[in-house]
Amino acid sequence: MSRALFHLSVVTINTFVMWYDQTYITFPFPVKEMEGFPLKSRSMFLTIWCLILQTVYHFVAFLNDVFGTDARSPKKRPAIRQIKDTLFALVFPTAIYVSVAFWGIYFTDKxxxxxxxxxxxxxxxxxxxxxxxVTVFIIIELFTSYRNYPSRNIGYLMTFSLYISYILWFFVIYAKTGAWVYPVFEPLNWPMRFVFIALSLVVASGLYILGEKVNNYVCKTRRQVYTNGTTNGTAKSKKKS
Incomplete structure (x- = not known):
């Protein structure tokens, strides 16, 4: 029950913030051509992509709490559990990257x-x-539930499909407006812009592997509590002499 309340709370908080942003905040874009894109042109920002993705994930996780299972190794994983586990592999690196990139640049020159x-x-x-x-919630999720990561090939394909889609959208906006979504790109020349993007993809790849490794360790060492009060874990117990 507590896990379901957590997931539902995250969905509620994120949905409220997106609703408030869409309803009450008028964004001062640097050029008029940036107006008119989807979601009051918030679709230009990776932050919004991440927030929507987070909200979808936690809603799916809530449905899994109600209709699926959070067992470590169920005999048959329900479809909703498979979707949740696969989505986590995409959500984790995206959330960490958004937080690290935003606050790293913010404290350098906001x-x-x-x-x-x-x-x-x-x-x-x-x-x-x-x-x-977004990072706090996904780290809590990492340490409080079981999941089976998809294969590395599937995980990379899914993750980089999202990132490449955003990068293409990012350049489409520049082509249509003549302005950069993020001011950090303004002082850079073209080679440095591509270096920035390449390094971002490298960081995202590293974060994906980090999430996979930590998840495998957490799910391996955590004890699972059964309804009869007994526990089971993979940690080796000491042999009695």
Whole structure:
């Protein structure tokens, strides 16, 4: 029950923030051509892609809590559990990357990622839901539930399909508007822009592997509590002499 309440709470918080943003915040874009894209042009930002993805994941996890199973190795995984496990492999690196990239650039020079004219529109709580709690929530999820990662090939295909799709969208917006979505790209020349993107993909790849390794360790060493009160785990017990 507590896990279901956690997932439902995350869905509620994220949905409220997206609703508030769409309803009450008018974004000051640097050029008029940036207006008119989907979601009040918020679709330009990886942050929103991540927030939507997080919300979908936690909703699927909630459905799994109600209709599926969180057992470590069920005899037959329900479809909703398979979807949840696969989605986690995509959600984890995306959430960590968004938080690390945003706050790393913010504390270096916030004008390059969150200019004052934009920051003043957002209450700090809204900003943290978009850029901080996505990581907090997914780390909590990592250590409190079981999951089976997809194969590395499937995981990479899924993850990089999302990232490449965003990068293509990113350049489509530049081609249509003549302006960069993120100010950090303005002072860079073209070679450095591609280096920035390549390094971002390398970091994302590393975060994917990190999530996979930590997940496998956590799921291997955690004890599972059964309904009769007994426990089972893979940690080796000491042999009696």
């Amino acid at each position: 004008e390059l990622i969150f200019p004052e004219r934009i920051e003043k529109l957002y209450h700090p709580a809204l900003n943290h839901v978009m850029h901080t709690t």
